[in-house]
Each structure stands twice: as C-alpha cells, then as structure tokens.
Amino acid sequence: MVRIAIIGGSGVYDPKLLENIREEEINTPYGKIKVKIGTYKGEEIAFLARHGEKHSVPPHKINYRANIWGLYELGVERILATSAVGSLNKAMKPGDFVILDQLMDFTKNRVYTFYDGEDSPHDRKFVAHIDFTDPYCPEIRNALIRAAKELGFSYHPKGTYACMEGPRFETRAEIRALRILGADVVGMTQCPEAILARELEMCYSSVAIVTNFAAGISSQKLTHTEVVELMAKKSEEIKYLLMKAIEYIPKERRCMCKDALKGATGD
Numbered sequence: 670m671v672r673i674a675i676i677g678g679s680g681v682y683d684p685k686l687l688e689n690i691r692e693e694e695i696n697t698p699y700g701k702i703k704v705k706i707g708t709y710k711g712e713e714i715a716f717l718a719r720h721g722e723k724h725s726v727p728p729h730k731i732n733y734r735a736n737i738w739g740l741y742e743l744g745v746e747r748i749l750a751t752s753a754v755g756s757l758n759k760a761m762k763p764g765d766f767v768i769l770d771q772l773m774d775f776t777k778n779r780v781y782t783f784y785d786g787e788d789s790p791h792d793r794k795f796v797a798h799i800d801f802t803d804p805y806c807p808e809i810r811n812a813l814i815r816a817a818k819e820l821g822f823s824y825h826p827k828g829t830y831a832c833m834e835g836p837r838f839e840t841r842a843e844i845r846a847l848r849i850l851g852a853d854v855v856g857m858t859q860c861p862e863a864i865l866a867r868e869l870e871m872c873y874s875s876v877a878i879v880t881n882f883a884a885g886i887s888s889q890k891l892t893h894t895e896v897v898e899l900m901a902k903k904s905e906e907i908k909y910l911l912m913k914a915i916e917y918i919p920k921e922r923r924c925m926c927k928d929a930l931k932g933a934t935g936d
C-alpha cells in the first residue's frame with residue numbers, strides 16, 4: 670500500500686528522489702489521473718505533477734478532485750506538496766522555504782468539495798461541513814520544519830498563503846489588500862487541494878518556495894519564467910527537504926486529520 674504521496678507544483682515535475690518508478694492510471698468518479706509510484710528507502714511513494722509533466726494544466730483548470738480522490742484510492746494517508754509563491758513579507762525572501770500553517774481562499778471558479786449530497790458521483794452522498802481551523806497536518810509540518818532545520822536551509826516555520834484564482838498574477842492593490850489581511854505569501858493552487866485532502870481525512874501539508882516578491886513589492890515585472898527558473902535552482906534542496914521530511918513523518922497518525930469527518934455530517 671502507498672501511504673505517502675508528493676504533489677509537485679510549478680518546477681517540480683519529476684520524482685527525482687524515487688527509484689524503480691512505474692506509472693499507474695487511476696480511475697476516479699471525477700476522471701482519470703496518472704501517478705508515478707516509486708520506492709524511497711524501501712517505502713512506496715506516489716508522485717503527482719499538479720500541472721502535468723509538461724506544465725500543460727493551468728492552476729484554475731487542475732482537476733483537484735480527481736487528483737486527491739485518486740491518491741485516496743491508492744491508500745495514501747499523507748500528502749506533501751510544493752507550492753511556488755510570491756512573497757508579501759519582506760522577511761520571506763526569494764529562495765526561502767515557508768512551511769505553511771494557514772491559508773485564505775480568494776479563488777472564484779473552482780469546485781471545492783467531494784460532498785455534493787445527492788449529486789455526488791460516488792456513494793458518499795451525505796452533506797459534510799469539515800472543520801478547517803488549521804488547514805495543514807501538524808505532524809507533516811513538524812517533519813518539514815525538522816528537516817529544513819537539520820539541512821540548514823533558509824526557512825520559516827509558519828506562513829499564511831493567500832490563494833488567488835489566477836492564472837494572472839496580482840495587481841499592486843490586491844497585494845496591498847492581502848498584506849493588510851495578514852497574508853505572507855500568494856499562490857494559485859492550495860485551494861481546493863488542501864480542503865479536498867482533509868475531506869477524505871488525509872494528512873496534507875505544503876512547503877512553499879518563495880520565487881519572487883509579489884506585485885508592487887517587486888520592482889520588476891512578474892514572470893512565470895522567473896518562477897520556474899528559481900524552482901529549477903532549488904530543485905536539489907527541494908528533493909533533500911522532501912526526502913528527509915518523509916523520514917520524520919510518524920508511522921502512526923495522531924493528528925486531527927484522520928477524524929475530520931467526525932461531527933461534520935451532523936450524525
């Protein structure tokens with residue numbers, strides 16, 4: 670059984686840290702997904718490129734529900750994701766790692782839940798209101814923090830991620846507003862990815878990599894080129910961070926993620 674999965678974001682398209690890699694296609698009620706499965710220190714790990722291996726899928730068109738349901742079908746309990754972000758916080762500089770602890774959702778046109786009642790295309794036809802006070806798994810966060818510290822990387826143990834619809838970058842005014850609201854970094858993919866994992870009682874955390882200062886803070890034009898170039902420069906560090914973090918994830922789950930549905934359906 671595959672217990673751990675990595676979801677690679679912009680600039681993270683192949684599972685460099687895995688060996689004996691095979692590709693599996695998984696049918697889900699929301700469509701098919703392709704997952705690479707390999708081994709790392711004898712443990713099977715799944716890898717999924719969020720935007721596709723050739724970055725052909727923009728953030729607002731990702732089939733988040735198929736991706737997360739597919740990993741659930743594989744038996745995955747723990748998901749580590751990468752997110753390339755812009756920084757609104759001068760202390761969080763390009764090249765820094767931010768182990769996210771909070772998020773705010775400003776997306777507009779996505780599908781946010783598996784629980785559509787009678788319309789659900791699976792047997793979970795109930796209504797569910799999931800607690801999302803703390804959107805990230807504390808156990809995976811601790812593993813990522815411990816790994817970043819041990820590797821001596823420039824990292825921040827907490828950070829609030831503002832998720833925008835995209836695919837455009839933000840205006841100066843939007844970044845000014847997000848800063849007032851308390852965002853540290855901005856991206857386009859954490860929502861609904863994080864909530865969908867929690868809805869299936871899977872543990873999920875994301876390590877954000879700051880690729881640029883956000884609009885109006887950076888003096889330069891924002892480009893996706895800059896994002897992918899910095900992610901390429903950081904690819905070795907990202908690989909080491911994920912490998913070490915995986916070693917520190919407890920085998921047994923004692924976090925709130927595994928009981929997310931308790932009380933959510935009103936029963």
Ligand SMILES: O=P(O)(O)O[C@H]1O[C@H](CO)[C@@H](O)[C@H]1O
Pocket residue numbers: 677678679680719720727728751752753754835856857858859892893896897
């Ligand atoms: O969040 P990931 O997948 O790292 O991608 C980030 O990079 C792209 C912008 O360059 C956007 O899709 C943003 O969300």
Ligand SMILES: Nc1nc2[nH]cnc2c(=O)[nH]1
Pocket residue numbers: 753754755756833835837838839855856857880881882883884891896
């Ligand atoms: N929304 C958004 N996503 C990003 N990903 C990397 N940089 C940025 C940015 O400045 N804004």
